[in-house]
Amino acid sequence: xxxxxxxxxxxxxxxxxxxxxxxxxxxxxxxxxxxxxxxxxxxxxxxxxxxxxxxxxxxxxxxxxxxxxxxxxxxxxxxxxxxxxxxxxxxxxxxxxxxxxxxxxxxxxxxxxxxxxxxxxxxxxxxxxxxxxxxxxxxxxxxxxxxxxxxxxxxxxxxxxxxxxxxxxxxxxxxxxxxxxxxxxxxxxxxxxxxxxxxxxxxxxxxxxxxxxxxxxxxxxxxxxxxxxxxxxxxx
Amino acid sequence: xxxxxxxxxxxxxxxxxxxxxxxxxxxxxxxxxxxxxxxxxxxxxxxxxxxxxxxxxxxxxxxxxxxxxxxxxxxxxxxxxxxxxxxxxxxxxxxxxxxxxxxxxxxxxxxxxxxxxxxxxxxxxxxxxxxxxxxxxxxxxxxxxxxxxxxxxxxxxxxxxxxxxxxxxxxxxxxxxxxxxxxxxxxxxxxxxxxxxxxxxxxxxxxxxxxxxxxxxxxxxxxxxxxxxxxxxxxxxxxxxxxxxxxxxxxxxxxxxxxxxxxxxxxxxxxxxxxxxxxxxxxxxxxxxxxxxxxxxxxxxxxxxxxxxxxxxxxxxxxxxxxxxxxxxxxxxxxxxxxxxxxxxxxxxxxxxxxxxxxxxxxxxxxxxxxxxxxxxxxxxxxxxxxxxxxxxxxxxxxxxxxxxxxxxxxxxxxxxxxxxxxxxxxxx
Numbered sequence: 001x002x003x004x005x006x007x008x009x010x011x012x013x014x015x016x017x018x019x020x021x022x023x024x025x026x027x028x029x030x031x032x033x034x035x036x037x038x039x040x041x042x043x044x045x046x047x048x049x050x051x052x053x054x055x056x057x058x059x060x061x062x063x064x065x066x067x068x069x070x071x072x073x074x075x076x077x078x079x080x081x082x083x084x085x086x087x088x089x090x091x092x093x094x095x096x097x098x099x100x101x102x103x104x105x106x107x108x109x110x111x112x113x114x115x116x117x118x119x120x121x122x123x124x125x126x127x128x129x130x131x132x133x134x135x136x137x138x139x140x141x142x143x144x145x146x147x148x149x150x151x152x153x154x155x156x157x158x159x160x161x162x163x164x165x166x167x168x169x170x171x172x173x174x175x176x177x178x179x180x181x182x183x184x185x186x187x188x189x190x191x192x193x194x195x196x197x198x199x200x201x202x203x204x205x206x207x208x209x210x211x212x213x214x215x216x217x218x219x220x221x222x223x224x225x226x227x228x229x230x231x232x233x234x235x236x
Numbered sequence: 237x238x239x240x241x242x243x244x245x246x247x248x249x250x251x252x253x254x255x256x257x258x259x260x261x262x263x264x265x266x267x268x269x270x271x272x273x274x275x276x277x278x279x280x281x282x283x284x285x286x287x288x289x290x291x292x293x294x295x296x297x298x299x300x301x302x303x304x305x306x307x308x309x310x311x312x313x314x315x316x317x318x319x320x321x322x323x324x325x326x327x328x329x330x331x332x333x334x335x336x337x338x339x340x341x342x343x344x345x346x347x348x349x350x351x352x353x354x355x356x357x358x359x360x361x362x363x364x365x366x367x368x369x370x371x372x373x374x375x376x377x378x379x380x381x382x383x384x385x386x387x388x389x390x391x392x393x394x395x396x397x398x399x400x401x402x403x404x405x406x407x408x409x410x411x412x413x414x415x416x417x418x419x420x421x422x423x424x425x426x427x428x429x430x431x432x433x434x435x436x437x438x439x440x441x442x443x444x445x446x447x448x449x450x451x452x453x454x455x456x457x458x459x460x461x462x463x464x465x466x467x468x469x470x471x472x473x474x475x476x477x478x479x480x481x482x483x484x485x486x487x488x489x490x491x492x493x494x495x496x497x498x499x500x501x502x503x504x505x506x507x508x509x510x511x512x513x514x515x516x517x518x519x520x521x522x523x524x525x526x527x528x529x530x531x532x533x534x535x536x537x538x539x540x541x542x543x544x545x546x547x548x549x550x551x552x553x554x555x556x557x558x559x560x561x562x563x564x565x566x567x568x569x570x571x572x573x574x575x576x577x578x579x580x581x582x583x584x585x586x587x588x589x590x591x592x593x594x595x596x597x598x599x600x601x602x603x604x605x606x607x608x609x610x611x612x613x614x615x616x617x618x619x620x621x622x623x624x625x626x627x628x629x630x631x632x633x634x635x636x637x638x639x640x641x642x643x644x645x646x647x648x649x650x651x652x653x654x655x656x657x658x659x660x661x662x663x664x665x
Contacts, residue, residue, distance in 0.1 A: 010498060010552075010555075013555070013556065017558075025309050025311050026308070026309060026310065026311040026313075026334055026397070027306070027308035027309070027310075029397060030396055030397070030415040030416070030443075030446055031397075031415055031446045031448065031465055031505075032561060034443060034444075034445075034446060034465060035465065035501075035502040035505065035561065038501045038502060039498060039499065039501075039502060039555065042498045042501070043498060046498070
């Protein structure tokens with residue numbers, strides 16, 4: 001379980017770093033993105049293998065797939081998309097994420113309820129995330145209208161300002177819708193399933209530029225920054 | 237903390253390079269500026285006072301730009317400076333940011349023409365009707381002025397971020413390398429370049445490695461090497477084919493399975509590759525080690541030096557604070573007998589290849605009074621810490637030495653510690 005938690009934490013951290021690297025001056029760095037996705041893939045493999053071990057021994061294994069890296073490295077810098085492994089082979093019902101900070105086990109079904117808790121101004125984003133939990137794709141394909149609305153929202157709402165700004169940036173960097181269909185539902189679904197339990201964490205301001213700290217003997221407990229990331233991601 | 241030090245990000249030094257004689261030392265910073273230091277002539281009166289380096293010229297090499305098509309800002313940070321060998325009175329250097337390489341001419345002016353016939357003292361044209369005599373301008377001495385002018389701008393050839401430039405031994409061409417491609421340029425031609433390496437996959441989703449550094453052989457103008465994020469080095473011969481996608485030699489060390497971790501892949505990424513002056517060896521730097529390879533042996537390095545192996549158990553924390561992505565450089569001394577590279581806490585390390593001895597030194601103001609001898613430092617990895625030792629947990633990871641340079645023939649080193657440049661010399665007997 002410890003291994004699983006650690007792997008999950010590193011996945012979370014990697015996704016956050018990947019996302020944050022978009023907003024750096026100079027644009028997405030291919031080498032950095034590749035390295036982050038490699039770590040994320042290693043963590044994901046470890047997480048999955050730890051999960052399989054934790055289940056009964058005769059539980060069905062994920063269907064065999066070609067050995068190509070599931071975790072697609074990010075595309076060219078000008079496209080600036082990040083992709084996670086397709087959620088194939090994962091259990092149909094998401095398991096509850098038990099974390100120390102979450103008040104309790106969370107299910108995907110809680111997603112619409114979560115949406116309702118959001119401020120009313122984030123109406124477009126809320127709808128997107130709800131439709132995501134239903135498995136619908138159209139909400140993820142950005143439209144011109146969505147972008148305009150988000151820009152208006154971002155000017156008004158403070159709590160969502162960062163997420164909206166991030167969404168604006170992400171929208172601008174979107175590939176053609178035909179391409180994004182394959183990528184974004186996967187990433188968002190993976191995040192939704194894996195980290196839905198963390199969405200109840202109190203929003204903390206993400207470390208914008210992680211100041212180099214002295215290395216500590218053990219890794220620190222996880223930051224509750226993921227909800228900002230997920231809000232931004234589902235707004236795609 | 238009592239003292240607040242104002243550290244401007246633009247002042248952070250991003251590259252350091254001696255010229256071929258060691259007379260000049262150039263530094264580039266994140267603000268796009270280049271500062272050139274010149275060694276003072278040794279005076280006959282003070283034999284024991286070695287020539288010191290003083291500022292010779294400062295100029296703005298690159299400005300921030302904006303790529304409107306991709307909505308991306310292009311940083312002005314100078315990634316690399318490389319000198320051309322001196323062929324006349326002027327000095328020439330190449331400086332590059334992420335996208336554009338520039339050739340700069342640095343020249344001295346100590347005379348000024350005066351006494352123009354058609355212009356007055358302020359340079360304004362005189363009314364032709366008032367000119368009654370003929371005067372030929374004469375050159376009169378003036379205070380020395382060093383001026384830097386951009387002679388060539390090599391732009392729009394790189395989709396990805398340039399990480400290396402290298403001047404060829406033919407002095408007519410040079411190469412620039414980004415994450416996926418290497419281009420060959422002629423100094424005289426700015427609107428064309430030859431692509432000599434292209435590792436971009438047809439489907440970017442299959443990308444597994446990128447180019448991290450590249451350098452020409454010091455003597456053979458047809459040979460160059462490039463390193464990858466997977467810890468491999470490829471040697472290519474431009475005579476073999478126009479596109480050097482197929483290497484002539486492939487250097488890779490099999491991974492030690494006992495060292496495998498989450499982060500094995502990223503710490504094996506090579507951050508710098510340098511030919512020895514002799515051209516017989518190459519040196520590579522990855523996150524924890526420096527390796528020396530013999531060009532004639534591809535299956536493993538001939539020497540491996542641990543720079544800061546005590547960090548191996550801290551990789552998780554170093555991943556969190558992004559230090560694991562730091563790109564350290566490495567340098568040879570003039571005789572290829574000593575190699576040097578940087579570490580954290582403003583430490584830098586030197587390894588003597590012959591005696592197998594190594595030393596850790598620190599670049600800091602407190603420890604560097606003029607003429608003082610640097611005291612070797614030691615990191616305590618566990619157990620009882622001795623008086624002068626520093627424990628791993630006390631290391632300051634914000635103080636990193638990524639860039640160093642060694643004088644081509646003398647024991648003079650330049651060490652960049654964030655926004656400060658330290659120049660150390662061998663003590664005079």
